[in-house]
Each structure stands twice: as structure tokens, then as C-alpha cells.
Amino acid sequence: MRLVIARCSVDYAGRLTAHLPSAPRLILIKADGSVSIHADDRAYKPLNWMSPPCTLKEGDGDVWTVVNKAGEKLIITMEEVLHDSSHELGVDPGLIKDGVEAHLQELLADRIETLGDGWTLIRREYPTAIGPVDILCRDADGGTVAVELKRRGEIDGVEQLTRYLELLNRDPHLAPVKGIFAAQEIKPQARVLATDRGIGCVVLDYDALRGIEDDKLRLF
Structure with missing residues (x-):
């Protein structure tokens, strides 16, 4: 730097x-x-x-x-x-998320269909040269989607996702990669910037995700 x-x-x-x-x-x-x-x-x-x-x-x-x-x-x-x-700062170990944000990522990854019918998870914490993408998944058409998760969605989060998308779209095995900015609350300025850059915005209800019954092992 x-x-x-x-x-x-x-x-x-x-x-x-x-x-x-x-x-x-x-x-x-x-x-x-x-x-x-x-x-x-x-x-x-x-x-x-x-x-x-x-x-x-x-x-x-x-x-x-x-x-x-x-x-x-x-x-x-x-x-x-x-x-x-x-100054040479070296490789940053990355942000350690607080309990709510980490749990939000875990819940959404487990219920990735929340983003759309037919969506499937590729990986949580998908590694890139500048840090891990929260969630990498595929939409119903098989297209790659990078999801950045925040409790409060602000401009910095959109900028972060923009940098991830720039890198991911250089990979011919993944490209084209679309972006989803997901948060419990998205600030108007962040929504405008995301829309301008072709990034989708999704407001997540943490309590609703947390309260979904796990029916994976249920027979009735």
C-alpha cells in the first residue's frame, strides 16, 4: 500500500x-x-x-x-x-464474521432455494486471491452466482462484491458470473450502486430463515 x-x-x-x-x-x-x-x-x-x-x-x-x-x-x-x-501488508487473513452474519451465511447456504427455485450450492467461502466469496451457487439455468452477505448492506459491500466478480469472471470455468448482494437491510445508496453495476439485491429475513423447520429427515 x-x-x-x-x-x-x-x-x-x-x-x-x-x-x-x-x-x-x-x-x-x-x-x-x-x-x-x-x-x-x-x-x-x-x-x-x-x-x-x-x-x-x-x-x-x-x-x-x-x-x-x-x-x-x-x-x-x-x-x-x-x-x-x-508498505507491504501481505495477505490479509480476512474478516472474522460475528455470530449473526456467520449464521446467516450458514442458513442461506443450507436453504439456497430461498434465492430461487432450482438454485444449488457450489460452496461457502469460495476462495479468491483477495478473500473468500460468502457463497458461490448456480441458478436454475446453471449460471454461476456469487453472493455477498451482510447484516447491513452498504456501498462498501457492493464494492467488495464488484472486486470478487471481476476476479471470478476471469475463470472460464465459472464465467459468466452474476452477483447477488444479500443483507437484512440494504441502504438506498448501496441498492442504486448495485443496480447500476448489474448486481441483484435481496433482503433476507434472518428470523424467518432461522425459524424454518428442518424437514430433511422427516418422513411426514
Whole structure:
């Protein structure tokens, strides 16, 4: 990971345009190819960002240009660099889910037909180079579907699923892979972003899943 603190202005050119006037900001360039611009507020949320895969070119005149595969651009005009350092973080062991989220994954995997008649489970915690996909399954037509589960569905979860889909769709044995963002509650902004990226949204009732009777061993 590369950390750059600089006085800079930022312009985004893509499906819309946006401008951040000159100010001191933190720029994160991560090993997965993402670039994000942060202020000293807004908690973890960036002011602007470019999701992977994208390329960063540090051009002449202190202008950095980040371009994604859709041709969208993030243009960072550097005025003064206050700090620039790189750190090797290695492979992250991943998030240990809390009891509710882990149980939600277990319940949905066991009742994958909740997502649709004829759906079948491939695997829970399907491994990728950037972490495990919560659930990988097949729909009634045999198509591969990656499911990301959250208790509360926010933009970060959609971004996470987007990165998984990018990797999974490089595998000819799985592609094309669709995405489902499933949560007990999905924030409106997350739903808009997911819909824009062709990702389906499913609101899950944890209590209803937990209360389904297990009839696998019943004869009547």
C-alpha cells in the first residue's frame, strides 16, 4: 500500500463530472489497483475513488491520471507532497464474521432455494486471491452466482462484491458470473450502486430463515 499526503485538487470524468478543490488530502494506492482520496473526516468513506482494475500514471507537471477499464478518469493535480511512503501488508487473513452474519451465511447456504427455485450450492467461502466469496451457487439455468452477505448492506459491500466478480469472471470455468448482494437491510445508496453495476439485491429475513423447520429427515 502506498500512502501519499498532499495538497491537491481532484477531477473525475466519467458518467458524470465532479471536482474537489485544492486541499490537503490522503491518497491511498492499494495493491489491488484501487485508488481513493480521503479527507480528515467522513470516517472510512473516501471523497472520491476508482475501483480496480485501473491504472495510475504519474505524468509530467505533477498530474496523476487514474483510468479504469470503462475509460473513466480520476485526475489528481498535485501542488505539494507532504508525505509519500509504501508498505507491504501481505495477505490479509480476512474478516472474522460475528455470530449473526456467520449464521446467516450458514442458513442461506443450507436453504439456497430461498434465492430461487432450482438454485444449488457450489460452496461457502469460495476462495479468491483477495478473500473468500460468502457463497458461490448456480441458478436454475446453471449460471454461476456469487453472493455477498451482510447484516447491513452498504456501498462498501457492493464494492467488495464488484472486486470478487471481476476476479471470478476471469475463470472460464465459472464465467459468466452474476452477483447477488444479500443483507437484512440494504441502504438506498448501496441498492442504486448495485443496480447500476448489474448486481441483484435481496433482503433476507434472518428470523424467518432461522425459524424454518428442518424437514430433511422427516418422513411426514
